[in-house]
Amino acid sequence: MTDQDRSIDFLVRPGGALHGRFRVPGDKSISHRAVMLGALADGTTEVSGFLEGDDALATLAAIRQLGVTVEGPRHGRLRIEGVGLHGLQPADGPLDLGNSGTSMRLLAGLLAAQPFDSILTGDASLRRRPMRRVTEPLAQMGARIETGPEGTAPLHIRGGQALQGIRYTMPVASAQVKSALLLAGLYAEGETWVQEPAPTRDHTERMLEGFGYPVERTGNWCGVGGDGSLQGGEIDVPADISSAAFFIVGASIATGSDVVLEHVGINPTRTGVIDILGHMGADIEIRNRREVGGEPVGDVRVQARPLHGLTIPERLVPLGIDEFPALFVAAACAHGTTLLRGAAELRVKESDRIAVMAEGLQAVGIHAEPRDDGILIRGGRIRGGAVDSHGDHRIAMAFAMAGLCSGAEITVRDCRNVDTSFPGFVDLAREAGLDLSVLAAGESR
Numbered sequence: 546m547t548d549q550d551r552s553i554d555f556l557v558r559p560g561g562a563l564h565g566r567f568r569v570p571g572d573k574s575i576s577h578r579a580v581m582l583g584a585l586a587d588g589t590t591e592v593s594g595f596l597e598g599d600d601a602l603a604t605l606a607a608i609r610q611l612g613v614t615v616e617g618p619r620h621g622r623l624r625i626e627g628v629g630l631h632g633l634q635p636a637d638g639p640l641d642l643g644n645s646g647t648s649m650r651l652l653a654g655l656l657a658a659q660p661f662d663s664i665l666t667g668d669a670s671l672r673r674r675p676m677r678r679v680t681e682p683l684a685q686m687g688a689r690i691e692t693g694p695e696g697t698a699p700l701h702i703r704g705g706q707a708l709q710g711i712r713y714t715m716p717v718a719s720a721q722v723k724s725a726l727l728l729a730g731l732y733a734e735g736e737t738w739v740q741e742p743a744p745t746r747d748h749t750e751r752m753l754e755g756f757g758y759p760v761e762r763t764g765n766w767c768g769v770g771g772d773g774s775l776q777g778g779e780i781d782v783p784a785d786i787s788s789a790a791f792f793i794v795g796a797s798i799a800t801g802s803d804v805v806l807e808h809v810g811i812n813p814t815r816t817g818v819i820d821i822l823g824h825m826g827a828d829i830e831i832r833n834r835r836e837v838g839g840e841p842v843g844d845v846r847v848q849a850r851p852l853h854g855l856t857i858p859e860r861l862v863p864l865g866i867d868e869f870p871a872l873f874v875a876a877a878c879a880h881g882t883t884l885l886r887g888a889a890e891l892r893v894k895e896s897d898r899i900a901v902m903a904e905g906l907q908a909v910g911i912h913a914e915p916r917d918d919g920i921l922i923r924g925g926r927i928r929g930g931a932v933d934s935h936g937d938h939r940i941a942m943a944f945a946m947a948g949l950c951s952g953a954e955i956t957v958r959d960c961r962n963v964d965t966s967f968p969g970f971v972d973l974a975r976e977a978g979l980d981l982s983v984l985a986a987g988e989s990r
Contacts, residue, residue, distance in 0.1 A: 795979070
């Protein structure tokens with residue numbers, strides 16, 4: 546079946562509010578890392594709350610191709626029989642990672658020091674995404690990775706390379722680059738240190754420590770040595786704040802809404818969406834704070850309240866980078882102007898999220914000016930219309946929530962990739978109160 550055969554559209558009827566208490570699927574970033582580190586550990590790792598979405602499943606399939614036995618997933622549970630740091634086996638062909646940039650960048654680091662060759666590829670969207678930001682520092686460590694002419698996938702990783710630890714200052718804040726280098730550092734001679742220009746999610750560091758691998762942190766530097774080992778254990782994956790973000794925004798903008806999102810990961814490197822909405826006047830309360838498996842979690846209650854525009858503090862940009870499509874919808878419904886700067890990273894996600902969101906907001910009657918590294922949005926009345934998500938799952942879900950404040954129906958085209966990060970989104974959104982229908986691409990109502 547081709548991508549076009551699978552294409553679907555969302556039709557969102559205007560109005561309504563969100564209500565209820567529910568749990569969104571497990572955190573995608575943590576799910577990826579649980580599978581990778583569980584595979585490299587000595588002994589068995591039991592994972593609960595694993596996200597059974599396309600991206601995390603791509604990582605799981607790749608790990609199986611590399612000779613690791615995994616039972617599941619079944620209702621979010623996995624049993625991984627770790628092979629140790631040096632127990633991976635050559636895959637029987639290229640590792641197809643679908644649409645998952647996290648899978649490709651982290652596996653590039655993990656596989657750079659293996660004794661065998663590997664090929665990493667993916668779908669058309671992933672093969673357009675920049676990979677030199679990972680391959681160039683890995684080359685400084687001694688890796689040999691060949692890319693396409695534009696620095697994109699497929700990646701041909703040459704095995705048998707002896708890696709050396711380095712001290713690397715990232716030019717752009719990126720948890721994926723940091724994680725790739727730390728994973729390569731597990732195999733390198735000496736220590737590998739990475740400096741961040743701004744804080745990024747620290748799931749890799751936390752999980753390494755949870756598996757018993759020493760991680761050093763000094764200011765904005767973090768480092769690992771190449772002489773440790775990982776021990777299997779239990780991992781409870783919290784609900785993904787990136788998925789919760791759509792309901793947090795929806796409940797903030799739709800009059801009369803009141804929702805509680807349970808067991809959400811509130812890692813301080815990921816709460817930019819909550820902090821930014823708080824600056825916009827949102828009514829968000831975190832209850833029952835606790836720590837599970839080294840990750841802070843809590844229950845997030847959101848009630849509707851009028852929002853106002855703002856200039857988004859640049860220090861918060863890396864902490865909410867994946868949630869900006871939803872935040873742009875909040876800005877569209879806010880009173881006044883919202884300005885985002887310092888977010889050029891949005892240009893190289895699953896789509897150019899600055900350009901595609903600007904185009905979509907304009908299509909539903911909102912003034913949106915794309916900038917090189919951000920966007921200016923003047924809040925107003927969403928009038929309805931047709932929006933092309935360009936196959937980007939986060940844009941599709943963001944415009945679905947926009948229907949709550951629209952004056953007419955919104956059709957969101959090309960939504961087939963929503964299961965990439967949020968399987969069950971449609972059913973949960975309907976249960977919460979969104980009037981959402983799924984149509985075959987081009988189907989009339």
